[in-house]
Amino acid sequence: MNSGIESLSMYIDGEWVASSDGSMLESINPTTGEIWARFPDATAEDVDRAVEAAHKAMTAGPWAGYSASQRGKALYRIAEVLAEQADRIASLETKDTGKLIRETGAQVPYIAEFYRYFAGLADKQEGQTLPIDKPNQFVFTIREPIGVCAAIVPWNSQMFLSAVKIAPALAAGNAIVLKASEHAPAPLLALAQVMHDAGIPRGVFNVVTGSGPVCGSALTKHPRVARIAFTGGASAAREIVRNSAENFAVTTLELGGKSPILIFNDADVENAANSIVSAIFAASGQSCVAGSRVYVHQALYDKVISAVATKAETIRIGDPSDAATEMGPLATLAQLTSTERVLNGALQKGAVLRYGGHRHGSGKGYFFTPTILECRDHDNPAVHHEFFSPVLSTFSFSTEEQAISLANDSEYSLAAGIFTRDGGRALRLMRAVHAGTVFINSYRAISPLAAFGGFGKSGAAREGGHESMLDYSRPKTVWYNTSSDPIPDPFVMR
Numbered sequence: 501m502n503s504g505i506e507s508l509s510m511y512i513d514g515e516w517v518a519s520s521d522g523s524m525l526e527s528i529n530p531t532t533g534e535i536w537a538r539f540p541d542a543t544a545e546d547v548d549r550a551v552e553a554a555h556k557a558m559t560a561g562p563w564a565g566y567s568a569s570q571r572g573k574a575l576y577r578i579a580e581v582l583a584e585q586a587d588r589i590a591s592l593e594t595k596d597t598g599k600l601i602r603e604t605g606a607q608v609p610y611i612a613e614f615y616r617y618f619a620g621l622a623d624k625q626e627g628q629t630l631p632i633d634k635p636n637q638f639v640f641t642i643r644e645p646i647g648v649c650a651a652i653v654p655w656n657s658q659m660f661l662s663a664v665k666i667a668p669a670l671a672a673g674n675a676i677v678l679k680a681s682e683h684a685p686a687p688l689l690a691l692a693q694v695m696h697d698a699g700i701p702r703g704v705f706n707v708v709t710g711s712g713p714v715c716g717s718a719l720t721k722h723p724r725v726a727r728i729a730f731t732g733g734a735s736a737a738r739e740i741v742r743n744s745a746e747n748f749a750v751t752t753l754e755l756g757g758k759s760p761i762l763i764f765n766d767a768d769v770e771n772a773a774n775s776i777v778s779a780i781f782a783a784s785g786q787s788c789v790a791g792s793r794v795y796v797h798q799a800l801y802d803k804v805i806s807a808v809a810t811k812a813e814t815i816r817i818g819d820p821s822d823a824a825t826e827m828g829p830l831a832t833l834a835q836l837t838s839t840e841r842v843l844n845g846a847l848q849k850g851a852v853l854r855y856g857g858h859r860h861g862s863g864k865g866y867f868f869t870p871t872i873l874e875c876r877d878h879d880n881p882a883v884h885h886e887f888f889s890p891v892l893s894t895f896s897f898s899t900e901e902q903a904i905s906l907a908n909d910s911e912y913s914l915a916a917g918i919f920t921r922d923g924g925r926a927l928r929l930m931r932a933v934h935a936g937t938v939f940i941n942s943y944r945a946i947s948p949l950a951a952f953g954g955f956g957k958s959g960a961a962r963e964g965g966h967e968s969m970l971d972y973s974r975p976k977t978v979w980y981n982t983s984s985d986p987i988p989d990p991f992v993m994r
Contacts, residue, residue: 508539508685510546510709511692513553514702520545525682525709530598530829531819533864537596539685542710544718547677550706551722554648554675557703563675568623571671574700575619578670579612581698582691586612589659589690591821596684597655598829598866599783600820604659611659614964617948618667621969625672636983643973645673646750647726650719652740654732655684655831656786656888660946661754662688664963665729670704672972674727677706679719683832685709712736721746727972730754731788734957752961752971754953756886757788757914760907761943762929763804764900765797767919768941773807775917775943776892781815781870782944784827785890786835788958789915791943793883794894795906801896805872808892809855812870817860829866830889836866839889843871846882846893851875854894878909886912900925904932914954917943936962 508527509516519540527537540546557563566574582589590604627641651665662678669676680688688707695705708715716736720728720743730740731754744751761779763772779791796804820828830836836859843857856871871891873882882893897903907916916935920926930938936954939945946952951965962968981987 505535506537508537508689508709510540510542511689511696511705511707512546512550513706514696517546519543519710525711527596527684527686528832529595530831530866531595531821533833533866537686539689539709542708542715544714546710547708547715547718547722550677550708551648551719551724553703554677554706555724557675557701558645558648558673561703562701563673563704566673568625568673571673572619572622574698575615575622575667575671577698578694578700579615579619581694582615583609583612585690585694585697589687589694592690593659593687594820594828596686597658597831598820599656600825600828602823602825603783607657608659611663614660614663614948615667618671618969621668621966622671624966625969625973627975636981638980638982639977640980641975641977643672644976646972646974647674648722648724649674649676649727649729649972650679650722650725650749651676652679652716652719652728652730652732653681653688655681656783656788658684658687659691661731662691664952664968666705668969669727669729669972670700672969674972675704675706677708677719677725679716680707680709682709682711682715712739716740717743720744720749723747725749728752729961729963737959750971752963753959754961754963755788755914755957755959756888756912757790757954757958758793758884758886758910758912759789759791759915759917759935760793760795760910760933761791761917762903762907762919762933763794763796763800764903764920764922764925765799766921767800768921769800769803769807771941772804772919773811775919775941776804776808777811777815779917779943780892781812781827781890784830784868786831786888787944789937789944790888791915791917792887792892793907793910794892795897795903796894797903798896798898801894805854805874805894809872812855812872815870817867817869827870827890830868831866833866835889836868839868839887839891842881842885842887843873843891846873846875846880849880850877851880851882851893856890878906884910900929904929908934911957912954913956914958915939
């Protein structure tokens with residue numbers, strides 16, 4: 501075995517472990533196309549051990565006795581350690597996924613804010629007293645942890661996508677089994693070290709690595725799993741929903757997107773062009789919220805698309821560990837070949853290539869140029885396929901009604917962008933466009949205070965924000981008879 505290849509371990513019940521049968525998967529560095537690490541391919545037995553450890557932590561371990569305030573302090577400690585180890589985790593994520601170090605280096609420290617936010621909410625889950633219509637009854641509600649939570653996240657934006665699941669789950673008193681991506685799990689294994697160093701009791705946080713058909717299936721079917729939070733593709737989501745019929749776990753899904761950006765004739769062209777570049781070319785287009793469909797008023801169409809193409813020409817593509825690089829590789833070879841295949845089909849069906857459309861460089865890495873397509877037929881494959889790569893489809897429109905119709909002609913409803921100086925129009929379209937998140941005169945922002953999620957094929961979940969805490973607890977109603985008299989004999993007629 502190449503001594504330069506690292507060997508990673510899963511984190512179960514406070515220990516670093518291999519898979520029960522010793523099997524391993526490989527992680528490819530997308531910048532070089534070479535194996536850089538191996539990690540366990542978890543079996544159903546491994547998953548069972550992790551879930552049982554989480555269940556024990558919730559029912560018999562120290563975590564079961566933590567007060568809400570103590571849980572909040574534990575999350576504050578997680579945030580502190582995460583910030584301390586941010587540079588190491590950012591470097592791992594860049595090597596494992598090809599995300600720019602300039603992005604991971606900024607994002608990982610900011611993710612600590614999500615843990616701080618939910619730390620502050622830990623002791624804010626309050627019950628109610630009910631003005632019940634029965635005499636001598638004092639009735640109130642409390643909220644309890646929902647149970648063992650299964651969190652499943654993909655390789656892109658994994659620190660963010662895991663934080664919006666882990667932080668509210670722990671704040672509410674649950675224990676977690678996190679399934680990391682079978683392509684690039686290293687950052688989440690590093691997160692397990694953060695939890696370990698932060699003193700989180702054993703069994704409260706567990707990370708398993710492995711394939712969807714074995715590891716993912718065993719986790720989502722497990723009888724002790726009470727909550728499933730999934731981010732990923734629609735086909736895997738359907739399988740998870742079927743699996744949840746085995747345990748009736750509460751299931752939320754955050755899925756893909758094909759998000760539209762609408763640019764009207766009064767928009768600021770520079771602002772719109774910069775936002776489009778951020779929306780589709782940042783992270784090499786590998787974002788569920790990527791603004792991959794752009795609709796521009798016919799009066800500005802040539803000007804806006806030319807401005808975007810000019811900016812695309814100047815993007816520095818290269819090694820993502822170099823702080824000067826502006827766009828790195830796609831994360832997997834499968835992403836690269838799928839992009840080429842669908843793009844060729846789109847061109848054959850009438851799309852016009854305005855810029856890019858090919859691999860970048862002659863090395864082994866998975867680099868693809870920023871690509872701009874002009875689509876005259878809204879049925880073109882490029883309009884409806886989620887490339888998950890830096891491919892932009894563009895159209896012109898003439899009326900507000902046409903823009904709304906085109907934007908809503910998609911099975912996805914995750915996000916949308918609206919660019920206009922007309923406040924009334926912005927508010928009309930904010931309601932008319934089908935999307936869970938709407939950006940007005942900006943794009944691609946996140947905050948722990950703001951819920952995120954979509955409709956339709958984009959999922960059925962909201963993550964982030966104070967309301968997401970409710971998804972990780974359940975209400976219990978308590979009836980307390982305050983009378984000292986015995987209740988009447990129910991079988992004596994009066």
